[in-house]
Amino acid sequence: MIDVRLLRDEPERVRASQRARRADPGLVDAALAADEARRGAIGRFEALRAEQRSIGAGIPSAAADEKAALLARTKDLAVDVKAAQVELDEAEAAFDAALRAIDNVIVDGVPEGGEEDFVVLDEIGTLPDIADPRDHLAIGEALGMIDVERGVKVSGSRFYYLTGWGARLELALVNLAMAQAIETGFTPMVVPALVRPAAMEGTGFLGQAAENVYRLEADDLYLVGTAEVPLAGYHMGEVLDGAALPLRYAGLSPCFRREAGTYGKDTRGIFRVHQFDKVEMFSYTHPDDAEAEHERLLGWEKRFLSALELPFRVIDVAAGDLGASAARKFDCEAWIPSQGRYRELTSASNCTTFQSRRLDIRARGDDGRPAPVATLNGTLCAVTRTIVALLENHQQPDGSVRVPAALQPHLGVDTLRPGEDR
RNA sequence: GGAGAGGUGGCCGAGCCAGGUUGAAGGCGCUUCCCUGCUAAGGAAGUGAGGGGUACUGCCCCUCCGUGGGUUCAAAUCCCACCCUCUCCGCCA
The missing domain is CATH 3.30.930.10 (Bira Bifunctional Protein; Domain 2)
Known part of the structure; x- marks a missing residue:
């Protein structure tokens, strides 16, 4: 598969390569969109997960009366985290498939055509x-x-x-x-x-x-x-x-x-x-x-x-x-x-x-x-x-x-x- | 084919059946420094990867202990399935 950074930094180079191969340059934009979606999902998941972890870390040392409240909150969070995880997994899989669909970027000088x-x-x-x-x-x-x-x-x-x-x-x-x-x-x-x-x-x-x-x-x-x-x-x-x-x-x-x-x-x-x-x-x-x-x-x-x-x-x-x-x-x-x-x-x-x-x-x-x-x-x-x-x-x-x-x-x-x- | 054992960082190897600063002891290797006429030995410190963020060469966060599920507020640690490796027996060469 191609380098994600190349895809993000120089999408036009990848599109040009696809065109020279008589392959679909639209795959490049599909991959970029999938990357965007994936990064959004990462952000949502990580925010929830970080909160869950920080609260969870305080549970063992919490006083007995606070413990019940903390447990209740993290219990709710656990549900949200799980949902965000599913969303993230799907976004990652979609991005991976989109990236793998793109052929290797040709070296400069390779003749175009069939x-x-x-x-x-x-x-x-x-x-x-x-x-x-x-x-x-x-x-x-x-x-x-x-x-x-x-x-x-x-x-x-x-x-x-x-x-x-x-x-x-x-x-x-x-x-x-x-x-x-x-x-x-x-x-x-x-x-x-x-x-x-x-x-x-x-x-x-x-x-x-x-x-x-x-x-x-x-x-x-x-x-x-x-x-x-x-x-x-x-x-x-x-x-x-x-x-x-x-x-x-x-x-x-x-x-x-x-x-x-x-x-x-x-x-x-x-x-x-x-x-x-x-x-x-x-x-x-x-x-x-x-x-x-x-x-x-x-x-x-x-x-x-x-x-x-x-x-x-x-x-x-x-x-x-x-x-x-x-x-x-x-x-x-x-x-x-x-x-x-x-x-x-x-x-x-x-x-x-x-x-x-x-x-x-x-x-x-x-x-x-x-x-x-x-x-x-x-x-x-x-x-x-x-x-x-x-x-x-x-x-x-x-x-x-x-x-x-x-x-x-x-x-x-x-x-x-x-x-x-x- | 039958019976066992095991899969942890570049490598070896603890931890797992007392689940919660364990990303993970210890060793090797590597990097820098000290010591030394040079080398070796010795001493000190540092040293995983991937990803996201960023006021971006410094910091924050997330993920990863074979793979995928499950239990739980929380899993390298418990449960299930699968994959792989190794050992013994049988068989074949």
């Missing part, structure tokens, strides 16, 4: 010159790396097996990603993929993204769609040492996504699946350092994709296409030869203090006061999509696939050839 209104920030690498590119599934099947047919037989649509070199490629990618993360100063983590409602709710995935989340009804647990959830939840309810910031974690987890509303989209191969593994970077920083950290996360994503020798572009996602908790998002989109277009491979979001307020994650600053930290997340390697881009961009006319130099030490070969299965 999905199509992104701005291209960078184009890296050169597009491969492939006469008649085959798609990743054709290549992967020929190499004995991907088995979608059996994935569907066992688990249904959008499931797959990685077999032989396919499985080895995943392990090599995860190792390369973790090696880079560790070298960069991230603490490697293997995290829970099942989380309680509080973690899911706090990270903001039960809002408009709820339909894409798997829920285990019998146990009241959720399957995470990204390690962002357990990594953000890691410090929930804590007060961190401000001097220790930034805290950087690289989490490996399976990711589960229902892909509701994507019927007919990306049905071939493993580009869009219900389950995949991913190495995710997550940073807790001082709010003033968030934008710089966002650039750093993007830099590490670019470094990883470049190491894989993939051509890609970086886009500044438009406000209307941001999730509720992101204040800015950079996507790295790799070139997919069989589709002749760029597709999202990684994504880095700056959630400023939006998530940490919901999750109650604070850090003690120089003044000794705890204040919400900023949280940021960025994909280092979403395995299946990386495999897609790798197979397609590095395919050779003879049906083999070139292994980029950085990956060779982890995979053990410089080329993947048909017939060399295992």
Whole structure:
């Protein structure tokens, strides 16, 4: 949720953010009105409560004859206090709901508009010159790396097996990603993929993204769609040492996504699946350092994709296409030869203090006061999509696939050839 | 799955079955100062969070002892429900 003080002091900034997102700026005024009502209720309750307490404090020491009169008065007061309490609770709840309805305030410079209104920030690498590119599934099947047919037989649509070199490629990618993360100063983590409602709710995935989340009804647990959830939840309810910031974690987890509303989209191969593994970077920083950290996360994503020798572009996602908790998002989109277009491979979001307020994650600053930290997340390697881009961009006319130099030490070969299965 | 124990401030840990200056003893940690050639040890003081008010850098008030209800003039302290954690047994790995 956003900062109440920002709402009160600079409502126009929040309204402008809402407009840029194509969201309702009226929510700002609704929240302001709810805040006004809440403060009135607080005043009424506190006045009554203070009187009740001051009289109550004198009762034990009061003379016997005064005692009866005091008891009678506080008895009446108790009724009023209770009523004021109810009124206050309702006002607080209404204000909280109004505040939570407002999306995170975007960072200055984020392009306005919807999905199509992104701005291209960078184009890296050169597009491969492939006469008649085959798609990743054709290549992967020929190499004995991907088995979608059996994935569907066992688990249904959008499931797959990685077999032989396919499985080895995943392990090599995860190792390369973790090696880079560790070298960069991230603490490697293997995290829970099942989380309680509080973690899911706090990270903001039960809002408009709820339909894409798997829920285990019998146990009241959720399957995470990204390690962002357990990594953000890691410090929930804590007060961190401000001097220790930034805290950087690289989490490996399976990711589960229902892909509701994507019927007919990306049905071939493993580009869009219900389950995949991913190495995710997550940073807790001082709010003033968030934008710089966002650039750093993007830099590490670019470094990883470049190491894989993939051509890609970086886009500044438009406000209307941001999730509720992101204040800015950079996507790295790799070139997919069989589709002749760029597709999202990684994504880095700056959630400023939006998530940490919901999750109650604070850090003690120089003044000794705890204040919400900023949280940021960025994909280092979403395995299946990386495999897609790798197979397609590095395919050779003879049906083999070139292994980029950085990956060779982890995979053990410089080329993947048909017939060399295992 | 069966049986117990427990959830208190940044942390540990009293208080709760004698309900009323207990926002909460004590310790650790932290901050400042003293001592010291430096460090350590030692000594002194201070040190929770959230919210509201304001004649607003000082003060006043309210709330918070897992969560939500209840009893009471008054609850960390009594009652109920729920959540969570831990231990033992069984089971599985």
